[in-house]
Amino acid sequence: AITLKEALEEVIPQRRDAITEFKAVYGDTVVGPITISSILGGMRGNQSMFWQGTSLDPEHGIKFQGLTIDQCQKRLPGTGIDGDNFLPESMLWLLLTGSVPTLEQTNSLKKELAFRGRKLPQDTEKVLLCLPREMHPMTQLAIGLASMNKGSVFATNYQNGLIGKKDFWIDTLEDSLNLIASLPLLTGRIYSNITNEGRSLGEYSEDTDWCSNICSLLGMTNGSKSSNKCSLNSQQSLDFVNLMRLYTGIHVDHEGGNVSAHTTHLVGSALSDPYLSYSSGIMGLAGPLHGLAAQEVVRFLLEMNSNISSVEHEEEIEDYLWKVLNSSRVIPGYGHAVLRKPDPRFTAMLEFAQARPDEFKNDENVLLMQKLSEVAPKVLLKHGKSKNPFPNVDSASGILFYHYGIKELLFFTVIFGCSRAIGPLTQLVWDRVLGLPIERPKSLNFKGLEALTKVI
Numbered sequence: 001a002i003t004l005k006e007a008l009e010e011v012i013p014q015r016r017d018a019i020t021e022f023k024a025v026y027g028d029t030v031v032g033p034i035t036i037s038s039i040l041g042g043m044r045g046n047q048s049m050f051w052q053g054t055s056l057d058p059e060h061g062i063k064f065q066g067l068t069i070d071q072c073q074k075r076l077p078g079t080g081i082d083g084d085n086f087l088p089e090s091m092l093w094l095l096l097t098g099s100v101p102t103l104e105q106t107n108s109l110k111k112e113l114a115f116r117g118r119k120l121p122q123d124t125e126k127v128l129l130c131l132p133r134e135m136h137p138m139t140q141l142a143i144g145l146a147s148m149n150k151g152s153v154f155a156t157n158y159q160n161g162l163i164g165k166k167d168f169w170i171d172t173l174e175d176s177l178n179l180i181a182s183l184p185l186l187t188g189r190i191y192s193n194i195t196n197e198g199r200s201l202g203e204y205s206e207d208t209d210w211c212s213n214i215c216s217l218l219g220m221t222n223g224s225k226s227s228n229k230c231s232l233n234s235q236q237s238l239d240f241v242n243l244m245r246l247y248t249g250i251h252v253d254h255e256g257g258n259v260s261a262h263t264t265h266l267v268g269s270a271l272s273d274p275y276l277s278y279s280s281g282i283m284g285l286a287g288p289l290h291g292l293a294a295q296e297v298v299r300f301l302l303e304m305n306s307n308i309s310s311v312e313h314e315e316e317i318e319d320y321l322w323k324v325l326n327s328s329r330v331i332p333g334y335g336h337a338v339l340r341k342p343d344p345r346f347t348a349m350l351e352f353a354q355a356r357p358d359e360f361k362n363d364e365n366v367l368l369m370q371k372l373s374e375v376a377p378k379v380l381l382k383h384g385k386s387k388n389p390f391p392n393v394d395s396a397s398g399i400l401f402y403h404y405g406i407k408e409l410l411f412f413t414v415i416f417g418c419s420r421a422i423g424p425l426t427q428l429v430w431d432r433v434l435g436l437p438i439e440r441p442k443s444l445n446f447k448g449l450e451a452l453t454k455v456i
């Protein structure tokens with residue numbers, strides 16, 4: 001198969017049969033208890049969602065169709081240029097089909113996305129241009145995505161009764177690919193809204209990869225129209241594109257229960273189209289306990305740096321952290337609902353910086369980020385509340401983008417939002433392949449809970 005759709009068509013019949021048979025045989029198997037604590041505690045630990053692309057181990061972190069980040073870095077195709085990171089396009093292929101694509105397949109998907117993403121719908125352009133410049137970029141992204149539902153092939157064909165349930169996945173795939181392809185222009189439009197009076201900062205090219213287009217439209221590559229607003233030299237420009245590839249390649253998915261993925265899945269289960277479903281996911285990603293932590297970490301590091309005399313003074317960092325904790329605030333970028341070890345995505349971002357010592361050795365914020373990853377776990381352990389005192393995914397990323405010149409703190413989570421589209425939307429396609437029903441758990445009031453304990 002050369003196209004993603006052809007590759008998917010090859011695997012669908014066998015997987016459909018396998019799941020149908022599995023359900024028929026094991027449908028009544030009890031998989032675990034649901035406790036009162038989990039009902040009142042964010043459903044933590046409930047194994048109650050089907051999610052194919054990624055799985056999360058508390059000790060070892062995320063696996064993409066069974067592959068660790070390291071294995072992805074070794075096996076997923078990139079540009080073919082030595083030292084370049086794998087392309088998120090190949091991750092998209094992996095998540096959707098379950099197989100590592102060849103270089104040829106990756107290139108074909110790269111071309112397909114670049115073609116699909118060459119223009120934003122006119123109405124979306126108009127809507128985005130009208131938004132107040134100071135509106136939060138995540139709100140702008142959610143609005144932009146929701147506005148694209150006007151062109152949803154799935155919504156139109158469903159409305160007109162033109163597709164049967166077995167084929168819902170076809171239009172869902174079409175919309176999902178169009179949505180993912182539109183993200184470079186959408187993101188660029190939002191960034192130019194907040195930094196450049198809405199005037200474009202770079203060019204879109206149909207001959208390049210998804211991340212190169214994102215970087216160009218942020219004005220961060222040598223070819224950018226803005227005459228490179230951040231004055232990166234050519235090595236830095238290449239590094240920035242690779243940082244973007246690494247970041248957007250590994251933030252795609254974190255199994256199904258995280259807020260953005262779960263929301264996309266939930267909304268999609270009502271047969272809302274992919275634009276509406278992922279726009280809702282973006283609204284969830286915009287919460288400070290979830291993706292917005294990417295922005296909060298940078299704010300936190302900058303503030304701390306202006307309050308301590310040196311990154312070397314560990315006691316000052318500790319004091320600062322205690323002040324935050326004693327005022328009932330959280331330390332952004334630390335802790336996790338599932339992970340119980342440092343997030344391997346954090347480690348991958350840190351390694352990106354460590355591989356470029358000359359670039360980062362004088363950046364006080366990056367040095368503090370590194371130092372904090374040693375000091376904060378000790379403080380959080382002493383504090384004794386957080387079940388995981390280690391750095392999570394958001395701990396390192398924003399400050400690296402900041403280093404290269406993306407200084408608008410509120411914007412960082414939009415980059416997260418570009419990446420996260422890939423996981424939940426590939427799952428949405430599979431939800432439709434498998435005909436999963438509308439999600440509708442049972443809720444209980446207090447009397448209902450008491451009744452469960454047989455207290456009354």
Ligand code: NMX
Pocket residue numbers: 288289290291292293325329330331332333334335336337338385386387388392393394
């Ligand atoms: N700083 C201070 N307190 C914390 C932290 C932290 N980083 N992490 C957890 N706690 C507290 C938490 O608020 C809770 O307190 P209380 O009992 O008073 O409500 C207690 O420790 C137990 O929480 P956990 O069970 O360890 O964590 P939970 O699963 O509820 O929440 C997070 C997970 C990620 C929401 C939480 O660790 C947190 O708020 N971290 C900071 C925000 C952050 O970095 N979020 C980004 C997560 C990654 N992402 O992109 O989504």
Ligand code: MLT
Pocket residue numbers: 253254257258259290336337338392393
């Ligand atoms: C994510 O990437 O979604 C976060 O680590 C949060 C989570 O997994 O709950």
